[in-house]
Amino acid sequence: MTNDNSPITNTYEPVIGLEIHVELNTKSKMFCQCSASYFGAKPNTNTCPVCLGLPGALPVPNKMAIEWMQKIGIALGCTLATHSKFDRKHYSYPDLPKGYQISQYDEPFAVKGSLTVASPYLKGGPKTIRIHRVHMEEDTAKLIHSGDDTIVDFNRSSVPLVEIVTEPDFSSAEEVKVFLEELHTIIRYLGVSDADLEKGSMRMEPNISVRVVSQKSKVEDTIDQLPKYKVEVKNINSFNYVKRAIEYEVKRHIEILESGKLPAQETRGWDSEKGKTYSQRSKEEAHDYRYFPEPDIPPFHFSEEYLKKIQTDLPELPSARVERYVKSGVKEMDAFILTRDIDSSSYFETVVENASQGGKKEEIMGKIASVIVNKRIPTNLQPEEFVKKFHKITKPVETDTTLLSTVVTDVISTNQKAVAEYKAGKLNSIMFLVGQVMKQMKGKADAQTVRKTLEESLKV
Numbered sequence: 001m002t003n004d005n006s007p008i009t010n011t012y013e014p015v016i017g018l019e020i021h022v023e024l025n026t027k028s029k030m031f032c033q034c035s036a037s038y039f040g041a042k043p044n045t046n047t048c049p050v051c052l053g054l055p056g057a058l059p060v061p062n063k064m065a066i067e068w069m070q071k072i073g074i075a076l077g078c079t080l081a082t083h084s085k086f087d088r089k090h091y092s093y094p095d096l097p098k099g100y101q102i103s104q105y106d107e108p109f110a111v112k113g114s115l116t117v118a119s120p121y122l123k124g125g126p127k128t129i130r131i132h133r134v135h136m137e138e139d140t141a142k143l144i145h146s147g148d149d150t151i152v153d154f155n156r157s158s159v160p161l162v163e164i165v166t167e168p169d170f171s172s173a174e175e176v177k178v179f180l181e182e183l184h185t186i187i188r189y190l191g192v193s194d195a196d197l198e199k200g201s202m203r204m205e206p207n208i209s210v211r212v213v214s215q216k217s218k219v220e221d222t223i224d225q226l227p228k229y230k231v232e233v234k235n236i237n238s239f240n241y242v243k244r245a246i247e248y249e250v251k252r253h254i255e256i257l258e259s260g261k262l263p264a265q266e267t268r269g270w271d272s273e274k275g276k277t278y279s280q281r282s283k284e285e286a287h288d289y290r291y292f293p294e295p296d297i298p299p300f301h302f303s304e305e306y307l308k309k310i311q312t313d314l315p316e317l318p319s320a321r322v323e324r325y326v327k328s329g330v331k332e333m334d335a336f337i338l339t340r341d342i343d344s345s346s347y348f349e350t351v352v353e354n355a356s357q358g359g360k361k362e363e364i365m366g367k368i369a370s371v372i373v374n375k376r377i378p379t380n381l382q383p384e385e386f387v388k389k390f391h392k393i394t395k396p397v398e399t400d401t402t403l404l405s406t407v408v409t410d411v412i413s414t415n416q417k418a419v420a421e422y423k424a425g426k427l428n429s430i431m432f433l434v435g436q437v438m439k440q441m442k443g444k445a446d447a448q449t450v451r452k453t454l455e456e457s458l459k460v
Ligand code: ZN
Pocket: 029, 032, 033, 034, 046, 047, 048, 049, 050, 051, 052, 158
């Protein structure tokens, strides 16, 4: 029998990359002095000729925003460019009245990084995702649809926006979710954005394709190549929705591939109510945007000292914190949970500082971590209060020594068999006697002291 007529059973591997947009929470916008905080503000109250895109208005870049973007770049292991510039990215849409977005094309502020996610929740161990680039751009106006009307709110127009682009290194929706959670944590640690998903200050766009790995030929020679198409799902603002959109797409692509066709290259939207993606438009190619250098903003040259300082000023990142905690005796899972949020992590450190009074932290760090993670003491208490309660629940029991000596004498005289066994060398028998004493002490003795007292008495 030959294999020639046997059907080829295909296996499939998802190939996923991410684009993430993060709004920075600087005081002012990217290219003008208007306030960058627009959430809850009356529409079109934070505007000026620059962010309205009026002809002749001159953009002036926000230095702080660029520095914060560079911090994100460094935190993601990127190389910061010494030379960089802004470009105009053209497209026509009502949220962009000047007809182009100021963005970066071929000389982004940061390139070629990587982020290793080592979540204890990630099946299959740590995974390193390469970062293609991190660049700076401006947000667009917001379209608010009400009834038959659409209102354009320019409060969001020109708010500093950082775009992070990964390589297509993810092979499951789960990996993407864990990566996004880590990225979110890092951005909150840097303090450059509230990265609030519900307010839209962090928005995700996965690009998805599925690679065919033929079982018949074991590993197809196309394994190192990317699939010939990709589908981008636009503007999702929840990690769970990203996960579900990817799962939906992967299944859809496999069905199309099984029928012998190639999924169309396109942009899709996510309908969270139906739990489905839907076709929006065929994917633009880069040249459709007619990128060219922004003539109103001179290019940038950063000194080595300036770039070095951004690196040295970087705060301790969550992964480093996990490592430090684990080295000090905190369980890995506890360390991970505690560091997901910079506020809980700082609270933990303050409590440790308070409880150790400048003494050895190692002895108590693991215990305090476990008490916080297991919610044995509420963390809305003042650190001093927390420490008091902590000492109370971890303090050894005080022993009533007078009562103890009476009880020990009594237990020895009423348990002669165990006493004899112990004296004959069966040392374990003492545990039975300890148990008897503990029972009579009704919690008013600590087991170590009881054992010691029994040993002393039995020596005689
Ligand atoms: Zn403005």
